[in-house]
Amino acid sequence: MPHKDKKKKVITPPSEMVHFSWGGRTQEWEEEADQIMHTLQDQVDNQETQEEIKKKIEYGKQKQYW
Numbered sequence: 001m002p003h004k005d006k007k008k009k010v011i012t013p014p015s016e017m018v019h020f021s022w023g024g025r026t027q028e029w030e031e032e033a034d035q036i037m038h039t040l041q042d043q044v045d046n047q048e049t050q051e052e053i054k055k056k057i058e059y060g061k062q063k064q065y066w
Helices: 026-047 050-061
Strands: none
Touching: none
């Protein structure tokens, strides 16, 4: 197998992420969880190479038969 250079992972430290607050309402917790999820998803998206993104786009363009 050929050697592939991996892109260096950029990890957001927990100190820079949104923290859950004590008390509050369920709606506030949902918003905080949503912000954390978006931060983590951005990390994953930034680690993808252009080749991987191209493959996903090509797969999405294929006609699906269900």
